[in-house]
Amino acid sequence: MNTINTLGYAILSALGRKPCSGYELVHYLEVVRPVQHSQIYPMLTKMEQKELLVHEHVEQTGKPNKKIFSITEKGKGILEKWLAESPSDPINRDEFLIKVYSIWMVEEENSMKLVQGRISNLEKTMTNLSKNIAEIEQNKELDTMSKNFGRYILFNRKFRLAKEEKTWCQWVLGLIKNKNLNIPLLYVGMGKFSNLIEVVVLGI
């Protein structure tokens, strides 16, 4: 058992960018791989035993003391090897989707509420993301070799996807209101309405 799991690689990735405490890691990993503190602390210990990490103890006043973890050469080595392998398929778990699946059996009022709730969540997400993006953009030394490049493009990705999902939500709200699917129908980018859709997205 000398292997580590995906969470382990996520930790190595974050520490490869800069040394962090477990507490900080929880925050930095949020964009990439959300994790609870109860999971990260035992993992850090385990990884230190495997000599992939080391820590130094930092005493603080007014705050609890902390451990700052850094990646070792051995850790960097296995991270680089892993980065070259092709990633496994993503896992998405989302109660909202399950509820949408059953939307046909829900009264119109509740369906609307469900989708509107999603929209307001997406809007909150987008507001937070634009703050993160703006923050990174203030540090002018931003190029593809910058340690912030990965985070930057990931925030961007999340923003785009949230925006697109919001558009989808609005399309669904329209369908629910009009009670038939004979107008917009497909968004497959290859059917008869494919270019019409682009116009709808832009609100023209």
Added chain:
Amino acid sequence: MNTINTLGYAILSALGRKPCSGYELVHYLEVVRPVQHSQIYPMLTKMEQKELLVHEHVEQTGKPNKKIFSITEKGKGILEKWLAESPSDPINRDEFLIKVYSIWMVEEENSMKLVQGRISNLEKTMTNLSKNIAEIEQNKELDTMSKNFGRYILFNRKFRLAKEEKTWCQWVLGLIKNKNLNIPLLYVGMGKFSNLIEVVVLGI
């Protein structure tokens, strides 16, 4: 312990649409909540014990026999109650994102490969989804009360998101090639380039 988890509700949702075998459920749940057969069979037994489901045994020739599960009134009741509650936050786990996080430490060639690999996965997904969408569209009785409505809009959502992610991938490839971020910069829909971006998306 009289509660069921999200997977349980996913099963109820699928069976609310139509009675299925465990084997079929695995396929139907793919859009909403991917699950392995090793998890679904014990879950079905558990849910039948709670009287949320019932099954009938169907003998087959040339194929293994099967159990067709249906939702009970009790099951329908707790599903409807659950549908009215607001969904918990989604969980996304994606090794690709972790690798992107560390993209700054990878040589250009490998970064390109990583992103191009993602693009080809997305394209495969999109092809499959458009088949699913086309299939549903052939059954003409499609309105918001149709039992296929939920699946239909979910396929649509997945297609949109895949398409948007592909656009993002192409943006990233451009950044890697040009090695600086001074041209497109933000896609926050509120900065100086926000409308410029829409033009880029349309390829004008």
Added chain:
DNA sequence: CATTTCATGTAATGTGTTACATGATTAA
């Protein structure tokens, strides 16, 4: 006055994956 932020840890429980087990039929 209550909650959030800082900061680390363990224990119990719940959930998910991989591997084991079987086996006929059909399509590439």
Added chain:
DNA sequence: TTAATCATGTAACACATTACATGAAATG
């Protein structure tokens, strides 16, 4: 002939969440 589809199940293990435990400082 190799793999996929059909079809169901169990056992062992790996991974994740919730709850328990502590406690000062800052913010609303």
